[in-house]
Amino acid sequence: MLAFTIRRLSQSVVVLFVMSIIVFAGVYAIGNPVDILINPEADIAEQEATIKRLGLDKPLWVQYGAFMSNALQGDLGNSFVHNVPALEIIFARLPATLELAILAVGLAIIIGVPLGMIAGLKDDSFIGKTIMTGSILGFSLPTFWVGLILIMFFSVSLGWLPASGRGDTVDVFGIPVSLLTWDGLSHLFLPAFNLALFKMSLVIRLARSGTKEVLLQDYIKFARAKGISNARIICVHVLKNILIPVITVLGLELGNVIAFAVVTETVFAWPGIGKLLIDSIANLDRPVVVAYLLLTVTMFILINFVVDILYSVLDPRVRLGGSN
Amino acid sequence: MKLRNFGLAASALAIAFTLPVAAQAANLTMGMDSEPSSIDPHYHNLGPNNALRRHMFESLTGQDEKQKLYPLLAESWKPTSETTWEFKLRKGVKFHDGSDFTAKDVIFSACRVPNVPNSPSSFESFTKAIADFKTPDPYTLIVETDGPSPLIPTYFANWGILSSTAAGVTGDIKYDKENCGLDNFPSTVDFNSGKAAIGTGPYKFKEFVKGDRLVMEKNDGYWGDAAEWDVVTMKPITNAAARMAALLAGDVDFIAAPPTQDLKKLEEDPKFDVAQGLSNRVIYLHMDQYGPTTNGITGTGKADAKYEGEGPCAEKECEKNPLLDVRVRQALSKAINRDAIVQKIMGGVAVAAGELLPQGFFGTNPGMEPEAYDPEGAKKLLAEAGYPNGFELVLGTPNDRYINDAKVAQVIAQMFTRVGIKTSVNAMTKSVFFKTRNKYEFSVYLAGWGAGTGEMSNPLRALVGTRSKETGLGGTNRGRYSNPALDEKILTALKTVDDAQREAILQEASRMAMEDYSILPLHFEVTSWAHRKGLTYAARADQYTLATGVHATK
Numbered sequence: 053m054l055a056f057t058i059r060r061l062s063q064s065v066v067v068l069f070v071m072s073i074i075v076f077a078g079v080y081a082i083g084n085p086v087d088i089l090i091n092p093e094a095d096i097a098e099q100e101a102t103i104k105r106l107g108l109d110k111p112l113w114v115q116y117g118a119f120m121s122n123a124l125q126g127d128l129g130n131s132f133v134h135n136v137p138a139l140e141i142i143f144a145r146l147p148a149t150l151e152l153a154i155l156a157v158g159l160a161i162i163i164g165v166p167l168g169m170i171a172g173l174k175d176d177s178f179i180g181k182t183i184m185t186g187s188i189l190g191f192s193l194p195t196f197w198v199g200l201i202l203i204m205f206f207s208v209s210l211g212w213l214p215a216s217g218r219g220d221t222v223d224v225f226g227i228p229v230s231l232l233t234w235d236g237l238s239h240l241f242l243p244a245f246n247l248a249l250f251k252m253s254l255v256i257r258l259a260r261s262g263t264k265e266v267l268l269q270d271y272i273k274f275a276r277a278k279g280i281s282n283a284r285i286i287c288v289h290v291l292k293n294i295l296i297p298v299i300t301v302l303g304l305e306l307g308n309v310i311a312f313a314v315v316t317e318t319v320f321a322w323p324g325i326g327k328l329l330i331d332s333i334a335n336l337d338r339p340v341v342v343a344y345l346l347l348t349v350t351m352f353i354l355i356n357f358v359v360d361i362l363y364s365v366l367d368p369r370v371r372l373g374g375s376n
Numbered sequence: 377m378k379l380r381n382f383g384l385a386a387s388a389l390a391i392a393f394t395l396p397v398a399a400q401a402a403n404l405t406m407g408m409d410s411e412p413s414s415i416d417p418h419y420h421n422l423g424p425n426n427a428l429r430r431h432m433f434e435s436l437t438g439q440d441e442k443q444k445l446y447p448l449l450a451e452s453w454k455p456t457s458e459t460t461w462e463f464k465l466r467k468g469v470k471f472h473d474g475s476d477f478t479a480k481d482v483i484f485s486a487c488r489v490p491n492v493p494n495s496p497s498s499f500e501s502f503t504k505a506i507a508d509f510k511t512p513d514p515y516t517l518i519v520e521t522d523g524p525s526p527l528i529p530t531y532f533a534n535w536g537i538l539s540s541t542a543a544g545v546t547g548d549i550k551y552d553k554e555n556c557g558l559d560n561f562p563s564t565v566d567f568n569s570g571k572a573a574i575g576t577g578p579y580k581f582k583e584f585v586k587g588d589r590l591v592m593e594k595n596d597g598y599w600g601d602a603a604e605w606d607v608v609t610m611k612p613i614t615n616a617a618a619r620m621a622a623l624l625a626g627d628v629d630f631i632a633a634p635p636t637q638d639l640k641k642l643e644e645d646p647k648f649d650v651a652q653g654l655s656n657r658v659i660y661l662h663m664d665q666y667g668p669t670t671n672g673i674t675g676t677g678k679a680d681a682k683y684e685g686e687g688p689c690a691e692k693e694c695e696k697n698p699l700l701d702v703r704v705r706q707a708l709s710k711a712i713n714r715d716a717i718v719q720k721i722m723g724g725v726a727v728a729a730g731e732l733l734p735q736g737f738f739g740t741n742p743g744m745e746p747e748a749y750d751p752e753g754a755k756k757l758l759a760e761a762g763y764p765n766g767f768e769l770v771l772g773t774p775n776d777r778y779i780n781d782a783k784v785a786q787v788i789a790q791m792f793t794r795v796g797i798k799t800s801v802n803a804m805t806k807s808v809f810f811k812t813r814n815k816y817e818f819s820v821y822l823a824g825w826g827a828g829t830g831e832m833s834n835p836l837r838a839l840v841g842t843r844s845k846e847t848g849l850g851g852t853n854r855g856r857y858s859n860p861a862l863d864e865k866i867l868t869a870l871k872t873v874d875d876a877q878r879e880a881i882l883q884e885a886s887r888m889a890m891e892d893y894s895i896l897p898l899h900f901e902v903t904s905w906a907h908r909k910g911l912t913y914a915a916r917a918d919q920y921t922l923a924t925g926v927h928a929t930k
Contacts, residue, residue, distance in 0.1 A: 083811030089496035091421040093828050093838055095848040098501055106496065133413045133420075134586070135494045135564045145587055200617060207625035215625035216407075216618055217611050218588050321407075321613040321622070323587035331411075331587075331614065336807050 168259025433536025443830025653915020739832025
């Protein structure tokens with residue numbers, strides 16, 4: 053396990069380094085932030101002074117070198133747009149995205165697993181077929197369109213839920229959380245549901261095929277023969293055994309949601325990091341884009357790591373195989 | 377089931393924390409199309425920041441909806457010689473922290489303007505003409521300038537006044553161009569947290585959560601008419617459809633820049649209203665008039681001379697540049713059916729342009745008409761210029777910067793093609809577009825210009841003056857048009873303090889620029905705002921969205 057961890061970590065460092073070069077060069081290639089940020093009324097002398105002040109007159113490799121030496125000291129640079137450290141901006145926005153992502157994945161599990169099991173148990177019934185058809189919709193409808201439809205229906209027509217933004221928050225250990233107020237939850241629900249739709253469909257399909265497979269296993273037949281109630285068989289024996297693939301996939305999906313909830317955050321004006329990324333790319337706010345992507349890579353590495361461990365906890369065979 | 381228990385616990389918590397939402401009539405929530413990058417009034421000279429600044433930090437002079445100047449912290453001003461201006465300051469004005477406003481605060485603010493670390497776009501252009509300040513008494517301010525500077529009162533509408541007392545300045549301040557011997561200016565971060573956000577404006581800083589909301593509250597000690605709203609909340613909703621949905625759902629009372637295709641629907645809806653007004657933003661075509669060859673034109677053959685200077689043609693073979701010939705430029709202008717663009721593409725929310733500012737603005741020529749659509753005339757001119765079979769052209773345009781920008785470019789390409797100039801459009805996102813344009817890769821490109829000062833010297837100076845670091849002309853003249861006689865006129869206007877004289881010079885300069893087809897104005901954008909019934913908004917030419925302009929109908 054230790055050797056595995058060390059190898060994993062050293063790979064991560066290389067990945068981070070390569071990412072930093074790619075991202076830095078990529079944003080550099082798109083354009084010069086000054087072209088976007090500076091007021092067009094500035095004359096040539098003012099434009100040049102600004103370029104110099106922000107260090108953008110130096111060649112790419114010099115800029116990268118300066119960035120790297122700062123980054124090694126934990127400083128990923130100041131945002132060109134906001135003049136505060138890039139990491140600070142990202143961490144200020146992170147809680148909003150995290151709670152959105154967690155609620156979305158939560159919804160996907162709470163709704164998706166039972167529906168998937170029903171579909172698996174009643175494969176040929178009307179209900180089972182309806183659920184499966186619904187999951188196809190969840191896969192194929194574009195997120196922004198569903199988001200707008202949700203807004204039009206629940207906010208504009210019915211007036212039940214707010215259309216955009218984040219509601220009241222409560223500070224928990226200095227982190228603003230909107231899960232704890234009614235206003236916050238009401239703002240959270242639609243975007244979280246929108247984000248959950250795709251994942252829900254994924255979970256339904258996984259749970260259905262898992263259920264169908266498990267139902268044919270000998271231990272289920274044996275449990276039935278022993279006279280164990282149907283409810284217990286389903287809630288304990290089936291459920292536990294279909295969760296492994298669900299957790300693997302959702303672990304990776306959680307990373308995706310955190311890193312790329314861009315569309316949902318844009319449609320619902322949710323002040324998370326996805327929206328920050330889009331705005332930063334539009335403004336060529338290089339330090340923020342680079343810091344964001346480096347953080348994302350780090351996060352994926354970590355999530356994969358945790359998934360591997362969870363996996364071995366749920367399925368002893370993995371653990372045994374790993375130690376061989 | 378553990379999950380079920382969690383769900384119950386969560387809903388129980390939610391109920392426990394439910395807060396009664398009191399309905400308050402005098403609160404205003406606005407959905408904004410862009411977010412200011414900072415609360416700091418001197419950090420970033422850009423539209424959203426400048427609009428926000430006007431709520432909290434006032435300037436000596438103000439600009440109304442039509443960009444005409446009116447007294448704000450200065451009650452009156454006049455030139456006392458070619459190089460001095462006298463401002464009489466308003467008495468009894470208090471900052472948000474209770475300190476008095478005096479001339480010292482103006483000097484302090486002018487000292488800070490060039491000293492904002494990492495400013496991506498400085499306000500220095502509005503203060504650099506200042507040579508010195510004299511204060512015979514705390515409410516009289518004499519501004520001495522380097523040379524005649526007629527735009528000083530206009531410039532003074534563009535930078536906000538900070539409290540020197542709040543910044544801890546005790547003694548007198550001796551003005552210089554560096555930092556006036558001061559080193560304890562408040563930092564940008566202090567403004568964003570609200571600590572240093574102390575101005576004299578009708579609204580006070582309350583809360584700023586980046587990306588989510590900006591909240592201001594009424595300043596009860598305001599010297600002028602009291603603010604109409606107790607609390608103003610500005611929410612950045614950058615996606616137009618989402619902004620529209622927020623308005624329809626009643627989340628916000630007011631939105632900036634509603635989607636153009638929804639305007640009709642909003643106007644017909646009994647619950648909503650639209651405010652519209654002509655902006656100072658002109659959409660134009662710039663044409664490469666620099667070298668004997670140009671990058672985006674083919675089919676014109678080899679050039680007579682070699683290309684020298686900046687641009688892609690310095691490195692590779694390009695074909696002859698037909699845009700140097702005024703007849704070709706005129707033909708392009710005649711080929712464009714501006715009325716059709718306004719009606720069909722802009723849906724009526726634009727006005728065809730014959731100059732770089734709309735009629736009635738300072739320095740425009742009364743009665744100047746947009747170029748008439750005349751495809752036959754265009755063909756004739758092209759033949760006269762030696763291009764009876766036309767040539768091929770690539771038209772550059774951004775696709776996310778101006779209202780319907782790429783669509784307008786497409787239509788213009790068709791119109792050009794109709795007179796024999798086979799045109800294709802190269803549309804790209806604004807960040808890439810500006811970079812490509814600044815490397816002189818386009819022979820013809822579409823862009824827009826909003827005149828911050830609201831008078832003619834501004835677009836002339838930036839767009840058609842010869843690019844030069846020394847004169848300060850041509851900052852955005854990426855067509856590199858150059859006409860020494862016109863430069864002379866613009867520079868003279870910039871030094872003529874007498875308003876009537878300056879206006880006459882600017883009118884003549886504008887006429888010269890138009891007659892030489894240095895640049896082709898297309899149309900002026902009409903800016904729209906939408907709000908629920910029961911509100912009014914006075915549309916602004918500078919396209920700023922201001923809570924101070926939103927009123928409840930009685």
